[in-house]
Amino acid sequence: MIEAKNLTKRYGAKIAVQDLSFKVEPGRVTGFLGPNGAGKSTTMRMLLGLDRPTGGDARIAGRHYSDLPAPMRTVGALLEARAVHTGRSARNHLLCLAQTQGLPAKRVDEVLELVGLTGVAGRRAAGFSLGMGQRLGIAAAVLGDPEVLILDEPVNGLDPEGVVWIRQLMQRFAAGGRTVFVSSHLMNEMAVTADHLIVIGRGRLIADCSTEEFIERSTDKSVVVRSPDAERLTGVLSGEGGKVTADGDGALAVENLEAARIGELAAAEGLVLHELTPRRGSLEDAFMELTRDTVEYGTPAAGQAAAGQPAAPAKEETR
């Protein structure tokens, strides 16, 4: 439904997007990830005909955005958190948009209800909080009941209830066979929202795979084991090919053996286990690992964290 082919964008000497090719398939939520300045917004803007590619091609539903007969019915978009600078009420703002596309006024009331703004529909949109503005932006995006949703940082400014709401909205859209392409810096949120990921760094493709595979590929898997007889257990597990290291506080971290196998081996030897916990890396770990060399605007602390050393927890970007 969305296709980028050798997409390239230069701003003078700066190459924002370089020879980028990917497809975003319907029926799943596809996350679009990359460090600051990686080229995500530029790519989305080119898909939506707001920036002209220097080279390559960007298509939605097989056409360039400008060739879509009824753009709002095909693709809904929310680009970057931005207040709506209008003296109009939320309802009138949406009514104007609806009129330009020949959509019925009834649809405006439906989307106001959907985004939870019915109660403030008569208030001036310019006075809305960031979160309310985001909801209004999402209302505009879904106004035409589009087949494709393109959302740039949609959870910015939303409170926890709003974050869950937008997640469920995207997942409902995808489950109905539509295409959802969403950028975010909130890794925990992406990990539970996106089925598939497209990851870029310095304008180039780094990964195009399922979220599962992305994490598996770039993080170590281990099992935390506790036993009152850790020494004997270490011998047994090492003998079966496990790589056993002390994990602090008397626990063992075991690599190369699945939790079930560890349990079976312990049982066969009559060894008591107090804990058997599979542990795998997070999407954030995988992202840091894979994009480490492409971070343009990094800090020393973030660099250390990426290299697996302790650092102050990085603040997740909310622009």
Ligand SMILES: Nc1ncnc2c1ncn2[C@@H]1O[C@H](COP(=O)(O)OP(=O)(O)OP(=O)(O)O)[C@@H](O)[C@H]1O
């Ligand atoms: N209009 C412009 N003129 C010059 N350079 C630009 C322009 N727009 C973007 N860039 C540059 O292109 C690169 C990609 O920017 P872009 O905003 O697409 O990245 P991003 O991945 O969306 O970043 P972020 O995560 O910070 O939003 C950056 O280095 C940026 O400074």
